[in-house]
Amino acid sequence: MSTTADGGASLHAHQILRSLKQKHNVLVSGAPATGKTRVLTEVNDLFAGVGSPPPFAPAGPNAFPVEGAVQPGSELPSPTKTKRRVWWVTFHQGTKYRDFVCGLRPRVGKGVEFEVVVGPLVDAIIHASSPDGASLVIIDEINRGPAVLAFGQLIGAIESSKRAAPDGTATRESVPFDILTPDGKTETRYMPADLYILAAMNEADTSIEPLDVAFRRRFAPYVLPVDESLLRAWFGLPTTPATLPTAAAAVTDVYEGLVQAWVAVNRTIELGRGREFQLGHGALMLKPQTETSLALLDAVELWATLVAHAREVFFGDTPGLAEAIGADQAASPYRLEEELFGGTPAPRLVEPKIDVTNVYAVLRSAAGAPPPAPA
């Protein structure tokens, strides 16, 4: 017997959808290239897909649902709502409350004029407040902009327990907030129960805004892991590491070396910098080759990707970089040397040219395989 994610959307997307249903706000994080944007797209499709049930449903009360029927008890948030809309927003350094929620914007014309701007969050609030409406706001790169500033006073109102009741009325815990109407007046609202917020961020990026604890607390965390099994499945490799031969005789030897080297580099990065700085499996997912020579060519490119990532992660830390790429291994062509700089010993990494003739040996040594026996 085997257990896998079902066809179509990934298991992560289903789990995030279930978490949205329970907590309203979910924050997806993960190392670069772990599939964050992909999973956002999957959740987008799952959320918006009601009204067109599959011809066959493996679970739920009905096997062959009638067109337009909703499966009660499913993981779908607000399953009875038929008008379902999704908003996509990408935060950046210039994102303001006015852009995301609402505000006044100068209008070019005669004299000084202002116009009311209704941002995607207010648009989603209005839609989710309608009788059949349900809204999903997806925020990519939430920590690349000033998130707390962009949410403004709504930071309290988005919390699951501070929202309006499902019928739209305020409860004792509901937190009110004001929005601008198009005619410039203010209107007091409550965050509807049928509005959901899904955000994603890359914690390892160096050009980001840190999210404060109070803001993060309002989101259920979901971490996308670096997944070796996905990469092994992608390259058609066995589920557990195999012994690396001294020379690559087949395509699978090259990919096995690549996966093992990637795992070893990531392990060092996790120890030296943290798990969130690892390189995700997606970065290595080039189309698998059927000829060894072509696989070696791809391996040259992918090893360069790994080294470039390690160089960025260990920027200014040459010994750390050397450790990450396995320069300390006996068979490694990389060497960590010391030279005098201003009378002080300074580390220097001696790097060979990597091509199809030596890339497998590099992968093998980075993976920690024993050096080939002398001829």
Next chain:
Amino acid sequence: MAQPPRPVRVFFKEIKKGDVLKFATQSNIAMSGGGARDLRFPVVPFHALLAPMFPHQDGPRRRRGIVRWAAANVTSSAEVVLWGPTKARPREARIGRFYEIDGWKVDAQSHAAEIGAGSRWFALLVQLNNNEVWARTLKERDLGGEQAWFADCVREKINETRPTRSVWGFIAKDNGVICI
């Protein structure tokens, strides 16, 4: 966007109390026709109809295939064997070790409650046009939410079957709908 796979063959069988006990105990229960580990059914017409769901033929009497099922958004699968009739039992075919198909699992208490409420419970085997075979269960009271081609056939077989007997049926949906 790619079309989702559609069903082409559907086998359904009413789950009787003996089947539930077989599932729970994995032992020989005479009241459901014996067969310690098997789901037995009439060789005519079902053996030939079910054969395409078990594409690997190992011998004159033995075919096998992968059966999938879903629970809590996780898909599981098992290799299941379809056995042909024997000299001793020329009128019976069987699905071996059917209790390994968790997609058919029904607990005795829920089953008794459902029967008490006047609703039958069915085990389904569904082959899609991508050749995947899925197992799941279905309650008679949920037939109202099903598409007519399926619900009508199940109701037809219920009406044709004496209350003491198990309701069986098969739907071929390659070209039009044939309810057998």
